[in-house]
Amino acid sequence: MWGFLKRPVVVTADINLSLVALTGMGLLSRLWRLTYPRAVVFDEVYYGQYISFYMKQIFFLDDSGPPFGHMVLALGGYLGGFDGNFLWNRIGAEYSSNVPVWSLRLLPALAGALSVPMAYQIVLELHFSHCAAMGAALLMLIENALITQSRLMLLESVLIFFNLLAVLSYLKFFNCQKHSPFSLSWWFWLTLTGVACSCAVGIKYMGVFTYVLVLGVAAVHAWHLIGDQTLSNVGADVQCCMRPACMGQMRMSQGVCVFCHLLARAVALLVIPVVLYLLFFYVHLILVFRSGPHDQIMSSAFQASLEGGLARITQGQPLEVAFGSQVTLRNVFGKPVPCWLHSHQDTYPMIYENGRGSSHQQQVTCYPFKDVNNWWIVKDPRRHQLVVSSPPRPVRHGDMVQLVHGMTTRSLNTHDVAAPLSPHSQEVSCYIDYNISMPAQNLWRLEIVNRGSDTDVWKTILSEVRFVHVNTSAVLKLSGAHLPDWGYRQLEIVGEKLSRGYHGSTVWNVEEHRYGASQEQRERERELHSPAQVDVSRNLSFMARFSELQWRMLALRSDDSEHKYSSSPLEWVTLDTNIAYWLHPRTSAQIHLLGNIVIWVSGSLALAIYALLSLWYLLRRRRNVHDLPQDAWLRWVLAGALCAGGWAVNYVPFFLMEKTLFLYHYLPALTFQILLLPVVLQHISDHLCRSQLQRSVFSALVVAWYSSACHVSNTLRPLTYGDKSLSPHELKALRWKDSWDILIRKH
C-alpha cells in the first residue's frame, strides 16, 4: 500500500511538439483580433437573437437546428456576462458596449482552432505517416473559408469540430479494439464517439450525416466481429465483461463474447446519443421557461406550461368543460396562422363576386387575435339556460351540443350551402331565422380525438375535439383561405363533408374557459369582457413538450426561399460562389466567405483520383491481381470509407433538399476532402512512384503545390479577416472568377 513511497514519483510525459505547434498556430489564426469587426456580421444577426432569448430565458422556436448549438453560443454570452439587451436587426450594426463580442465568438473560434490538431490525429490514426498528418493539419490551418467561419458567432466550426471528434474517437476505439478490448481507454473512446455524434446532431441536423457514416463503419466492423470465430457466443463471460473490476482480466483472456461487444457498441452508439439528445432539449426547456414572441405557434397546452403569457390567463381555469361553459376555441393545426373560432354581427354577402349566392346569415370565421367575439357558450340542446348548473354537468365524448356565440347569442350552424371560398364544402354561419323555410341545423356531436375512453370528459386545453354536424355529418374545419374584404380578411371556416382521417385543421381545443353565471344577456356581455379565473393548474410532461417542440421544429417551413447569396450544390465543388459577410461602413474593408481555391480544386481532384484508383484496384483484385499488400489495402479502404465517405454523406444529400442553400453548408464536406488529400498524396508517393528519383520529384511538386496554396491563402487574407482596406483596383484583381461577388465602392 505504501509502495509508492519506496520508489520515486516519476511523471513521464510524451509531448508531440508538432501537435503543440499546430494547436498554437490554430489558436493564433482563429483568435487573432477576434473582436474585430465590432459589428454584426452576416448570420450573427440570426443566431444573436436566440442568444438574447437565452439570456432573458424567453421561449423561442427555431427550425434551423436542435437547441444544443444555440446553447453553445449562449454559453459564450453567459461567460461574458451578456444581458441579452441588443437589437439584432441589421447586418453591420455596431455592437453596443454591453455585448461581450470576444467571449461570444470565443467558443466557435476554439472549436475551429482545435480542428487543426485533430486533423493531424485522424490521419495518424488512419496509420498514415507523420508527414501526411502534418499536411492535413496545415491545409486545415490555411483554409480561408474555415478561418472566416470559425472567427464569427456561427455554428459550422463547432459542427466540424464534433464531426472530426466523432471520427477521431471512433478510430482510436477501433485501434484499441485490436490489442485491448474492454480496457479503460477502449470504453472512453467508444463513449466519446457516441457523445460527439450526438453533439454534432444537436448542433445542426446536418450532423446526422456523419453520425450515419460512423454507424455504418461501426456496423461493418461489428459484422466482421460476428464472423470472428475466436470469440465465444454468449458465454459465462457476459457478467464478467460488464463488471469494470475484471476488465484487466478480460484483456488477458481472449474468450470475450461477441454479444458483449455488440451490446457495448449498441449502448454507446445508439442509446447514449438518444439520451444526450433528449438531455439537450431538457436543458433547453429548463432554460427558456418564459413566454415570448413564438408562443403562438405552439399548442395551448404547451403555452400554458410557460411562465407568463397564456399561463397567466388560464391559470386557475376550471378543468372540465360543462354545459353552460364559456370557452374560446383554438384550431389545433394553426396554419396559415394560429386562430380562434370567431363570429361577428356582419352577415355573408347575399351574392358573391362570382355570382354564387349565400345564406346571408351571420359570418363565422377564424380570427388570429384575442377578441371578445371569440367567446362561445356550450349549450345543452335540451335546456334553455346558458349558465352552469350546480353541480356542473361535464360534457363528454359523443354528447350533443350547441355552440352559442357569446356576444350575439346566435348558434353555430351549417347547412347545404356552398362555403364562400371552398365551394365543395358547406358554409358555416351563426343562424338567423329569416323565415324562409331554412331551418336551423345547429346540433353538433362532440368527438374527443385524444380520448382515453369513450366516456371521457371534455377538458380545457388538454382535449382535442372535433365538432361533427348531426344532420349532414360535416366536420367543422379551418380551410386556410382568407376571406375577401367583406370578411375583414379573416380566415374561412367550412363544414367539410368528406372528412377522411385525422387532420389538424378539423380539430379544436378550448383555450380560455370559465363557468358562465349570468342568465341575462347584458350581464353576460360584461362577464365576457372580464378575465376568467377559478383554480386548477396543470403541467405537461417533458416527453410531451419535447415531442411537440421537435415536431413543430421539423414542420416549420419558411416560405420565401430566395437570398442574394444562396447557391446550388454544384457551384460549391468548384467554388463558383462566395458570400459577402460584412463591409466596413466607410472603407472598403470587407469579410467574405471565400475558400482557398487551390485547396478546393485539389481536394476535388484527390477525390476523383481516389475513386478511380479504388475502382482500378477493385477490378484487379477481382481478377486476383493484388497490387497492394493486404495491410496497405485495408488502410486505403478505411481512409476512403471515412474521408471520401464523409465527403459524400455531407454533400450528396443537399441535392435532395428544397431549402435555401449557402456555401457554408459545404464546409463539413470540405474538411473531409482535406483529410483525404494527404492520404492520396502519400499513397501516390509510396505505391505509384517506382524509383527514388520519382519520389523526390513528387515531393518537390507537393512542396511547390503547398506553397502556392499558402500564397493564395495569404492573398485572400484581407477578405478573410477584413482587417485591410483594399483599393478598388486591388479588389478587382482579386475577383478571379466572374461569379465571385466582391464589393467595390463606386466613389
Place this chain on the structure above:
Amino acid sequence: MPPATGGGLAESELRPRRGRCSPQAARAAGRDVAAEAVARSPKRPAWGSRRFEAAGWWALLALVTLLSFATRFHRLDEPPHICWDETHFGKMGSYYINRTFFFDVHPPLGKMLIGLAGYLSGYDGTFLFQKPGDKYEHHSYMGMRGFCAFLGSWLVPFAYLTVLDLSKSLSAALLTAALLTFDTGCLTLSQYILLDPILMFFIMAAMLSMVKYNSCADRPFSAPWWFWLSLTGVSLAGALGVKFVGLFIILQVGLNTIADLWYLFGDLSLSLVTVGKHLTARVLCLIVLPLALYTATFAVHFMVLSKSGPGDGFFSSAFQARLSGNNLHNASIPEHLAYGSVITVKNLRMAIGYLHSHRHLYPEGIGARQQQVTTYLHKDYNNLWIIKKHNTNSDPLDPSFPVEFVRHGDIIRLEHKETSRNLHSHYHEAPMTRKHYQVTGYGINGTGDSNDFWRIEVVNRKFGNRIKVLRSRIRFIHLVTGCVLGSSGKVLPKWGWEQLEVTCTPYLKETLNSIWNVEDHINPKLPNISLDVLQPSFPEILLESHMVMIRGNSGLKPKDNEFTSKPWHWPINYQGLRFSGVNDTDFRVYLLGNPVVWWLNLLSIALYLLSGSIIAVAMQRGARLPAEVAGLSQVLLRGGGQVLLGWTLHYFPFFLMGRVLYFHHYFPAMLFSSMLTGILWDTLLRLCAWGLASWPLARGIHVAGILSLLLGTAYSFYLFHPLAYGMVGPLAQDPQSPMAGLRWLDSWDF
C-alpha cells in the same frame, strides 16, 4: 478487416449464386424440392412420371391464369360511367384517336396503348370524359377497360412464375398467386382505364424475365438466355414509357446486372474476352434496346399527335410551330424585331406563359394601385405589346420613317396594346414574392415616367446584335432599379384571376424565370420569313417534353389544410380511394387492399427481417446447418432478398417525393411484398416441418399451413369482394349493408 471466416459448408453456401457454380446439382435439388411439394400438394394425386409432372405443372399454371382472368373480367362493364382517373386517361386515349396534342406528366406509352385499344375496339374518340360519374351511354368503353384488365390479369401468373423460379416451390408460388388474385385492391385497379395495370404489367414482366435469365446463367448466349435478356430490356422500356415509376425496376435490374457482372468478372476461369462479351450483351439488351424503344414511343407520340390541342401552351414557341392548327404552324413572320412591332413575349420556363396585362388594378394594400401585369398561359389579345423607343412617342409605323431594328442593349418601352399603358416597375414589394419589386402597367396613352424604361438584352450575345423572333433568349432589365423582369410562377389570388405573378427581381441570377422570347411578331413594314426553318429537331423535342414533364410532376404540390395520403399510410392499408359513388344510393367502388392480405404482407416483412438476420448471423458465426436447412436459408436469403429489394425500391423513394401522393402508388411495391410473403411462409413452414420431424404429424404441418393460408385469403376475398365489384345500398355503419361489420378501421369510408 479480416475476411469472413466460415466453415466449409457455410463457405460453399456463401459463394454468390450457387446456382451458377453447380447448376446441375442446384437444379436437381430444386426439382427434388418441387417434386416433394407436388407430392404433398393436394392437387396432385401421387408420384408420377416426369411427363405427368410436367402436365400437372402446366395445368396448375393454367388454373392460376384462368382464375386471375375470371376475377378480373367478372363484371368488368360495371359501373357504366367514368370512375376516378378514367376521366384523365380515357380522355387522353381519345386525344390519340383524334390526334390532338395534349400535355401529361407521364410518358406517352400507357395512354397510347389505351388509345390503340379503344381504336381497335371501335371507340371513335367522341366521348368527352368530362368528370367522374358521367355515363358512357352508347360509347364503346369495354375495349379500353378490357385491355387494362387483360394486362392486369397477367400479373398473377407472372408473380406465380417468378416465385416458382426463385423458390423452386409450387406451394410458395401458389400462395403468392392466391394473395394477388384475392386482393381487392389489385383487382379494382386492374378493372378500369388506368395506367397502373399497364405499368405493373411491365414491371412484373421485367422482374420475371430477369429472374428467368438469371436461371439461364449456366447456358450463356443460348437462345433462351438471349430471349429472356432482351425481353427484360423490352419490359423495362415499357415500364419507363408508362410512368417514371418504371425507373425503380430499372434500378433493380441494374443492380442485379452489376452484381452479375461482378461475379462473372471474378470467375477466373472466364477470359476477359468472354467477360467483355457478357458486358456487351447486357449493354445492348438492357441499355441500348430499351432506350431505342423508349425513344421510339416518343417518336410515335409526336407523329400521331400532329394537331394543335389543349397542351400547346405548356411548350415553347418553336415546338408549337409543329402542330397544325396552331397559329405558329406554317406561319411566316418578320425575323428581326423592329421598333413599332406588335409582339407577344413568352417566358422560357415551361408552363409560365405570356406576359399579360388587363384593365384591372392591383387591389388596395398590395403595392401601388396601378394596372396588373401577369403571365397567362392562353393566347389572348391582352398578351400583345408594342415595342417603342424610350424617348420618342412618334408612331414608328409611319411610312415616312425608315425601319429601325431593336438591338441588344437598347433602351426600350413596352406599351400594352389594348390599354396603352407602359410596362412599369418601382420600389414597391411584389404581391406574392415580397423580396421582389412590383411590376405594373402605368401611364396614359404611352406617356409615363422614367420607371417605364427597360434595357433589352440577348443572353450570351454581343452588344449591337439584332433580336430574332423565337430564337433569341432575351432579358428585360429595369433601368432605374436594375432589376430583371421575371415571373415567380406563383398563382395570384382571386383578384388576379389566378394568373401568375410577374415581378422584377433584384437578384441577377440567371434562371429561366427571367428569360423570355418573342413569339408573335407583327410588323407590316418588314418582310415575312417562313417559320419552318425554326422547327426543332427530334432530340430537342424529346428533351423539351421531358423538361416539361419533370416540371409538371414537381408542380403537383400538396396544399396545407388538405388531407393527403402519406407513404406510411399505405402498407397498413390505412385509407382507400373512392373510385365511384358516395351516397348509399350510388353504385360504390372503393379501392382498398384486402386487409387480410395486406396485414399478412406487413407481418411477413417484419418476420422476414427477423428470420433473415438470424440466419445471416448464424452463417456469419459459422454455424453448421443441415443440408436441407441450408438450402431453405439460401432460398430465403437469395430469392427473398431479391424480392425485398424490389419492395424497398418501389416503396421508400416515395418518402423523398415532394409531389402529391396517392394510395395507388403503393401497388407495385405491394406486388413484391406479396411475393415475399409467399416465399417466406412456405420456407418457414418447411423449416417448422423439418424441425418437428420426429413428430408423427410433422409432415402435415406444411400442407396444413399452406392450405389454411390459401383458404383464409379466399374467405377474406369473399367478405371484401363488394369493394371491388361494386356495392349499392346503405353504408357500412348500417347492419343492412353488404359491408356491415367489415369497417375494421375508422379511416375506411365505405
